[in-house]
Amino acid sequence: MAPSQASHVPSLDNLIKSFNSQSLEASIESLIFLLKRRQVKGDECAKATAHILRQVVAKSKWRDVDELLSRVQSVGSRLVRSAPLEPVIGNVVRRVLGLIRDEANEDRNADDIGSEAASDIQSLTPSTTPQPPRPRPTPIRPSPSVLSSGLTVSKSMFNLLSVKAPSESPVTGASTPLSQAQPASVHALRSEVMDGIEEILDEINQADDQIAGFSDIQIHPGDYVLAYQPSRTVERFLVKAASKRRFTVIIASLESPSPGSSELSYAALRKKLNAAGVNTINLASNGLMAYIPRVNKVIFSAKAVYQNGGLLVDSGSCVAAQAAREYLKPVIVLCPVYKFCPEDPSDEVSRGELGSPGSYVSYANGSAVDALDVENTVTDYIPPDLVDVYLTNL
Template identity: 30%
Template sequence: MLLRQVVSATRWNQVETLIKVVKEDVGRRLVMAQPRELAVGNIVRRVLRLIREVYNSEVATFDDNSAEDDDKDSNTDDDEKEDEEIKSKSSQKIRTFSFYGGSGTGTNTHSSMINLLGDGSPMGAKRASPLIISELQEMINELENTYVNIIDQAMEHIHSNEIIMTVGKSRTVEMFLKTAAKKRKFSVLVAETFPTYLGHEMALSLSEAGIDTTVISDSAIFAVMSRVNKVIMGTHAVLANGGLISVSGAQMVATAAKHHSKPVVVCTGLYKLSPLYPYDEDSFNDLVAPDPVFSFNEGDLIDKVTLLNPYYDYVSPELVSLFITNTGGHPPSYLYRLINENYDPDDTDI
């Protein structure tokens, strides 16, 4: 909503001006305000890709119309001299607009067309701006229906008399399981997720919906995994290699599932897919207060040890079997295609 208002309020004749406002003036501020919330940067990148696609489509339309006009002129034998003068003036005009657009050479036809459409003429911006705003509204509608599109696939992945394991509390997974429970009878094992105990909240919500739910301690995950049919979990973010940034304890669950050859299914919206690669896994993590793990009242001992309490776990892509997104189910190896479709390489670093 904020980015749509920014696009609507920004007055621009050059597409580079609009991209700079969205990327540097607004997007960079949003990302720096909460660097660990990768979804914020993902939305900014999608908006930038959308702006480029809409503007380039206008360029292609303008290019096609120009080609048709050139064909018509070539069929007129009586005005050959006049055509040459027109083409000469047009090339000069292209070079002029390219100069003001920043290239200065006039050799880049694509850049010249962009300049003719909007960089040098406000008419191009007037044509592209309503289309960009319309596409932004469609993207907002897609985000609002993300959970609906995910839970609609619940019946395809959950069957009767199955035992499902999950970890922590995920609203997406919660809605996914509740939707399947309307027509299927199954059981759920929920890891308590010490020290946050988010599993207790998840178990309470599922039991209130009539689902047979059992809370287990984190130390019992490996022991009961052999009885589980599949693991379904949520995630905070999905990285470019297919790895997850998920709640602390997810790595242990996924590793146990891998050992017992149990599928790990991740329910997540496409907006959580990030083009960032985990060169340093710890850079995506948050360290919270260690008091829930080891009380500060134990002053004599806590002064002698270094205690870390990470809030997230990194789950490597080879431990994940399937991603269920609002556009369907995808294996981890397919994520590179989704990244290419949704993000521009120039926007990886905001």
């Protein structure tokens, strides 16, 4: 059932707060409704998915690891089906499933080691001659926070992909049952998994700032940088670079000022860059080719990076990437690791998502509408050969 306030679009913060006051099923249905209407999209999908899965772990009733995995997979599949063109939802679900398995394996290994130590003590009690201790079992799966080199790293999609079991499903992350790996305390596992999801949320929230930390390496003094429809990630990247460099930013977009309005697109970004001493040029996408020979590099963000290296981006970014390739200009893509997908793009992704053409064609003239077939492409797919640098928070 759709939420009663269908016409009201809550902010992400208000939506997350409502999860605590609603029942679990009502929270899930509310998020699915907003995902279907595309009122929650982009980076908001990753945060909302992590929060709703945290509610699943906290509020749902489960007695062992298999029941918890089944519950998370069921809710995750419903979220993925409600927004099939938002790959970050599936990525976050895989992250949480991998987290649960890792915590269960750690608890099982700890219990095995404890039982081995107890048996060693009992074997030494009746006899005065000490017996050599039995070898301890080696963990089946390494901890996601410690690599073989001993370096501590954050739990990320990169690490999960590197240790994924061969039998794991690429869609739901399903693998062999862990009924033999039940922890001694369900409450302890619940707490550990919820803490792990909080770490995932912290990584999502900090990803843009971490990517921006590399801006002074990629942008040099005097550069002309083309930012095509800059997202929040690109905006923070440029503002961070402006605090250390003096360069020129060409902001290209499909949007144009509304009739009677003098405000240009991305006015807030222009104001921040100008205050830092960086010159900005507002450019319509149809004038892109005239400025490409002067540009030193092209920067935009991706909605997802697929296994083959291809990108899901905003509409028009593929034209900018092709123009940069013709003039041998480097293309830099900013993308956090939680947007990396362990699957190849589907045919639907390659064709691009279609949106409403109402902003380009007026329906007031009925005869013109009947004579035209207008398609408004919302997303594009960029093949990997058009990209030079993938810059992540790692």
